[in-house]
Amino acid sequence: MKRTDKVILPICIYLILIGLLGWFVWGHQRSFSFLLPIDFDGFGALGDFVGGIFGTLFAALAVYFAWMTFKKETIKTRFYEMLKSHRENVARIQISDIDVFGKYIAVLLEIYVTLLQKLTGKGYRDEDIFKLSYLFFFYGTELNSKTINTLLKKENEKLIDSEDVECVKLYFSTNNISLMGYANDLGIYFRQLYQTVTFIDRQNSLWLSYNDKYEYIKSLRVCLNVNEQYLLFLNSLSTLGMVWEMSKEKDNEKLITKYNLLKNIPESCKENFKNLNFEDKYPHIYYEYMGAEKKEERKKWEKKYF
Secondary structure: OOHHHHHHHHHHHHHHHHHHHHHHHHHOOOOOOOOOOOOHHHHHHHHHHHHHHHHHHHHHHHHHHHHHHHHHHHHHHHHHHHHHHHHHHHHHHOEOOEOHHHHHHHHHHHHHHHHHHHHOOOOOOHHHHHHHHHHHHHHOOOOOHHHHHHHHHHOOOOOOOHHHHHHHHHHHHHOOOOOOOOHHHHHHHHHHHHHHHHHHHOOOOOOOOHHHHHHHHHHHHOOOOHHHHHHHHHHHHOHHHHHHOOOOOOHHHOHHHHOOOOOOOOHHHHHOOOOOOHHHHOOOOOOOOOOHHHHHHHHHHHHHHO
16 A cells, blocks of 8 residues: 555545534534534434444454554564575675675686687677576586576577587686586575565565565665675576576566665676676666766656556
8 A cells, every 4th residue: 555545545534524524413404504503313323323334444444454564564574584594694605704705706707707718709699608607607517518508498598509518618627627616505595585585576565565675675685795786696697597687578577676686786896797787787777886867767767666
């Protein structure tokens, strides 16, 4: 229920009651004459009417709003349980004081640069090479071409030649590059993150307005440091993370843009993966280093959700 509806509903009820009061006291069979004494029989009839009809209505409304309050509290409790699980996931994979997410990005970048050198000129786009890089980063060098192309085919993406995959794997082995993959750590991390966002996003507008949902997910976003947000961006470009947004057609299903999930990525991150600019991939996000004009543009774009 929108905030305006919450204000208008009681006003309408009060106006109806006032109208009924006037009808029974001064209007009923009296042509609305204010010179005549008050019709106490009319008052009694009004009391019976209100008690019988509106009393029941108010009781029903009280039950409805109590249920609404209970539902919202249930959502709130569940959300903070999920947020706690997210923090526990981060603590589980965090190594001492080292920013493990910065490490993940550095490893992925090294794989990506390597594959660009090996596969450029073979008909692959930078996006295709990045997707392959992410799969090696996620699954390690045990990954085979059949698994890769099964994943790519699922999303109707350009397939990778098996010879090119073996060429890359040979390069890794001959240069003593051992990639164990980070599926065990990041698989749980991203599934939990996605589940938390979709839990809030899928709540009926009767319980949570867009602003309510945005505030909940903002509470999650502020728990993500810069490298976590940047890794989320990279994950969303991969075959495994397209469910966040890239595989969606409707704006309402594009979770990263809808909830401004990459807002805190600094402009300096553009230097990391120069061919994968987050501003180009997510043009409707308001990044905090941007000016007031972009902020107003974002506000106008958000109006579709109200």
